[in-house]
Amino acid sequence: MQKVKKTLINLIFPVGVVAVVFLIWQIAAELINVTLILPTPAQALNQFLVYIKSEDFYINLGYTFLRSLYGFLLSFTIAALLTLLSVFSFARKIISSIMAVIRAIPTMSIILILVIIFSPDSAPVAVALIVICPTLYSQFCAAIDSIDKKLLEMSKIYKVGIKNKIFKLYLPNMAEGVLEGCANGISLNIKLVIAAEALALPVKSIGKMMWYTKTLLEVEKLFALTIAAVILSVLAESVVRLLKFFILRWKYDKN
């Protein structure tokens, strides 16, 4: 009964928050009363329903998703490799300093610079890589640092082999930090890719669709595409969180 209650509360809150957001949006739209500036939720949702019946929409969404996935996987791989290197303290100091500099660069500067350097298709991926990689790296390093030193000591005293230490101590105990970083990172990644697409204008992309609607002042379409981007982002994050729940089910196995 308690579990059912908890699940309901966990569902009701986000739904409630979304409902409040829509209500505020509706009130604001009615007060402004100019569709070109702020369409109503109903207008945006109607346009969204038109989109989801369109094959072209799914093709554009698919390309955006693939760019996001590719960029994220590249970021993950590079961040993981850099984290491995960071086992050596001198390497960690150098890598951390580089990452700190990259993090300090304004995101829009990164997007504008990379859009000039790379092709329209590659620029969004490059943007995701440059922005997400430092975030994931920090998260991965924190995950390694969070491993209980007493467990490492115990493993050393009992002379546990390196393979066992990696697969039974390091990876499971890092999983929470790593997956949490991924959940946050993948959502941010999608937003960055779309932002870069809106400037780089690759042929098939949600970003380019947004740019067109903005140019033609089709604001309800822009809002509809924003809803689509939010749904994509939430779905991607949810998948990672579900994966986290399955991998870490030993943590929830208290009863």
Place this chain on the structure above:
Amino acid sequence: MIKIEKIEVSYQNNKIYDNFSLDLEDNKITCILGPSGCGKTTLLNVLAGIVPYKGNIINFPQTVSYIFQEERLLENLTVMQNLLYTAGKDKILQAEEILKKTEILDKKNDYPLRLSGGERQRVAIARAFLSDADVLLMDEPFSSLDTALKIKLTNVFTNLLKEGKKRTVVFVTHDVEEAMMLAHRIIVLEKGKIKDEIVPEGEIPRTYGKNTSAKKELLKVILN
């Protein structure tokens, strides 16, 4: 006999042991008794090889097993998996045998989060006894348990010790009753130096709380 000869141990510019020597009798339980901060755990960690020192430790084996004050179980592994993590995956039968003796076989597929404090400490004891190490180190392993559980686990421990292979045990505590229950020999430590040595009479485990001449002598030493 294991000989600790003139060791020097420092930590953050503080000298914890200076020219410290101690002999540890084979196959006996030596208890190091002293107040918090007197260096008991440091001595154990020197023997475990995780704290650097100067000096010599002679006849000390390559491997030890260790029962920690906090159990140090891997929460992501079941009870059985925790045992096999340190002992190796070819020791399943021996692990089951040990879990049976520590009366926790029915929990072998449970995760540590589902276990009580006493059950977790049983797993830690089982892990230590599953190891083939000739030396067993114990750092106040029963300190967080209530008296009844303490006595029960002490009995479990001594049964395992008597039934299994011979081991030299070095056991650290600040609890006089624990020392009196388990030790063949009690070394009273103060500020990194041996204050006195007491040899209680009788077979272990001795009765908890029993007033003996050895206990009175020990209390006199501690209170001076």
